[in-house]
Amino acid sequence: MKISRRRFILSSALVGGGLAIGYAATRPSDHRIANDTLAEGSARYLTSFLKIDTYNKVTVYVNHSEMGQGSHTALAMMAADELDAAWEQVRIEQAPATDLYATGDMAIGFAGEFGVPSFLMPLVKASAMKIAQIGNLQTTGGSASIRFTGQLGMRVAGAAARAMLIQCAAERWGVPTDECTTALSYVHHNASGQSLSYGELADAAAGLEPPEAPILKQRTQFNIMGKAMSRVDIPAKVDGSAFYGLDYNSDDMLFAAIRLAPVFGTKLVSVDATEALERRGVKKVIELGDSVAVVADNYWRAKEALKVVAAKFERSDNDSVSSADIAARFDEELARSEGSKDFEAGDAEAKLTQASEIIKASYSVPYLAHAPMEPMNCTVHIQNGRADVWTSTQDPLAVRGRVASVAGLNERAVTHHPSYLGGGFGRRLPFNWNVIDHATKIAMQFSVPVKTVFSREDDLQQDYYRPAVTSNFKAGLDANGNILAWHNRYTGPIQTPGAAHIPYAIDHQSIRVVNGDTHVPIAAWRSVDHSQQTFFTESFIDELAHRAGTNPFHFRLELLHKHPRHQKVLEAAAEAAGYGRNLAEGRALGIAVQESFGSICAEIAEVSIGPDGKPVVHKVTAAIDCGWVVNPDTAKAQVESGVIFGLTAAMYGEITIKEGRVSQNNFPDYEMVRMATSPEIDVHLIESGASLGGLGEPATPPIAAAVTNAVYILTGQRIRELPLSKHNFVQNSTLAKA
C-alpha cells in the first residue's frame, strides 16, 4: 500500500503541478540519521539539509562546493524560502563528506536530462540516493546545483520541514493544520492569536516523518528566491579570512613539491637526490613510480630542492608527438572513418549530391588547461589508522573514497575537511586524481600532515585537458541558398551529449563522431564539449548566412522558428546590443547562441581590430533564458564570468604538445584576459518560466564564435582555428560598414 502510493506520487511529479518529489520521498528517514549522528545540543534536523536550534536559528547544510558560483547562498535561499525562514537568521554550512549528503538529486536531474525514458524515472528517483552513495557522488558540476539539488532537494526539504513544523504547532494548539500560517521562522494561528517559533517546535517536529509530497510555493509566493541576496561567502573573501584547501596550516606540517613524468603515462627510471637531501629543511626525497617528490618544512624549500634533483623518466612512443602530429592524426581519422552516430535526420548524404552548391569548412581548437587560480594541492594527515584531508574539491565524498582506497583505509576512517575552492572549472572533479593520489602516497610516509602543492608549471603541464577537436563540415545549398543538408564529422570523445547538435530547422542532418583519443589526458572543462562545438557550429552557420547573402541575425531567427526561446534570447540580445543601428566607425557585431545545461544563451560581441592587428572586444551583450532566476545578481555574475572564461580561451588559450609533453610553463605563456582586455558586459536575464536551467557554464560556449563572427565582418577573414592570438588581421574598411 505504502509502496504503491509512493510510486503514484513519483510518477505524478513528471507532469509537474505543485507536488514536489525529491528529497522527502526518496530519503524519508535521513533526518533521523542526522539527529542520531550529527545533532549537538538542542538543535534538531528536520530533513538532513535543515537544522533548527532553540534560538530559532536555521542552518542549511549544502552538499555542493562553493567555487565562486554562489550556489551556497542560492541553495540556502531555496530551502529557506520554502521553509518560510527569516533569511537573517539563516546560516549556511558545507555538508560533511558522508553518505548522508551524497548528491542524489543531481543523479535524478541528469537521468532526466540525458533521456532516461519517463517510465523508468520512478525507479531512478527511488534509487538515486543509493546510486549517489555507492558512486561517492557529492559532485559540483554540470551547472546542476540549483536546478537539480536546489529544485529537487533544497526546496522540497524546506517545504517538508515547514509542513512538519505546522503539524506540530497544530497538534499543540488542537487546531487544523490548514488554519496555520508561517512567516519569518514562526507558525501562527491567526484565529486564536497564537504563535510558536520554529525553534520551539523543532524538537517535537523532528519526531515526525517528512511528508512525501510537500507542496512547493508558486513563484508569486516567493519571499527570498528571485531577490538579489548578498552572497554569504563574500565578506570572508575581502579580508583574507576565507579558507581554501591550500590554506591549511599546522605547526608540525611538511610540504611537498613534485615532478611528474613530463610525457604523460611514463615511469620514473632513476633519481639522484644527493644534493637535494643536503638542502636546508629537506626531510625526504620520495620516488613514486611516475614522479619524484621532495618533502621539506616549507614549500619554497621543497620546490627549490626539487630543482637540483636529477630524475630520469623512461622513453616512450609518445616522446616525439607534437600538436601537429595530433592534428594530422585527427585529419586521417576523419578521412578514414565513418565514426559513430551522434545525430542523424533525413538523408544528408543524398541531399548533398542534389545540392547546387556544397560549402565545406574545417575547424579546430587546441587543448586547454583549466588553470584555476588556486593551484592544485592536497594536505593529507595519516595517523592511527585514519586520515584527515584538506583539499579544494568539486567532490568531497569522492575524495574521501579515493584517499581511503590509495591509503588502504576504510572510507569511514577518512575525514575531508571542507574549504572554499579557488576555482574549479572541472579540474577538481573526480577522476582528475593526480594530486590526490600523489599527496596521499607521500603522506603515507609521515605521521604529520603533508601538503602537496602543484606549482603553476605543474598545473599547466599535468592537467586533464579540454580536448583538442577538429570538426569538418559540409552543407548543401539549393539554388536559392536554402540549406538542404548539414553534415558534420568531428573528433571525439563525446563528454556531454548534444553539444554538436544544432537548433536550426534543417531537415537532413548527419553528425558523426570519430575517435580522437591521444595520449593527452582529458576531462570536463567549463561547459565541457559545448565550448568547442559552439565555436564550430555557430561559426559555420554564420558562414552559411553570409553565403546566402542574409544578415546572420535574421538568418538564425528564420531557422529557429521551432525554438521560440532561442529566438527570444537572440532578439533580446540584439535589441540591447543595438543590432542594426549605427556602430562606431570600425566596429562590428558578431552573434552566437547555444543551449547548454538547460539554459539558452545568446551573445553579441562588439569588436574592432586594434592597431596591433589583433581583435579588441569592446562589449559583450548576453541574454540568457534559464527558466527563472533564484539570485539575480549572482546569475549575472555567472554570465559575466562565463563570457570572460570563454573569451580567454578564444583570444589566447592554447596548450601545445611538443616532444610528447606540454610546452606552456606559466601564465606568461598561457595568457588570460585581464582588466585592460576585459570588455564591458551587459547581461539580460530572460525568465521564460521554463524549468530551471544552469548558469555556471552556459555563458561560456557562445563567446568564441560571437567574436570571430564579428572579426569576419571586419576583415573578411573566417577564423576556423583558435586561439585568435595566432592570427593577424588587417581591417577591411569597406567590409566594416556591413
Added chain:
Amino acid sequence: MATLKINGTQHTLDVEPEMPLLWALRDELGLTGTKFGCGVGSCGACTVQVNGNPVRSCVMPVSAVEGQEITTIEGLAESSLAHYEPGDLNAVQTAWIDHQVPQCGYCQSGMIMAVSSLLAANPNPSDAEIDASINNVCRCGSYPRVRKAIRAIINA
C-alpha cells in the same frame, strides 16, 4: 635571520634571505590571506603592500623588504583607516561587498591590495590608469565588477 615588520608587528624569522616573502608569510607565519598563484610575479594573487606600494610577494626576497612596512590583506583595514576597530573594512573592501565582486575569491586579496595602493596614490584614476596598474589575473572574470567598484569609490 630576517626581521620583518608585518601589519605593524615585528617578526624575527630564521629563514634564508632569498626566501620569497610569500612563503615566509604563508608557511612560516601562517598568514594565509596572501595567495600563491603563479610564483613568477605574473598573476598578482600574492600582492602585498610594501610602504604602501603593491609588491608581488612571490618574487620578492625577504632580504629586500627587511625593515620596511609590509601590509597584507589581514592588516589592510587597520593600515588604511584613521580610526580602526577590529572588523572594520577599508573603502575598497566595502565596495567589494557592495558590488559583490569576488566569485571564487582566491585572487581577491591580491586584487584588493593592488587597488587599495592605486587609490591611495591616485584617488581618481582614469580607466586607462586602472588598466595599466591593475593587471592581476582573475580566472572567474570579476573584472567588470572590479571596475564598477573602483568607479563607485572614486565617485563616492
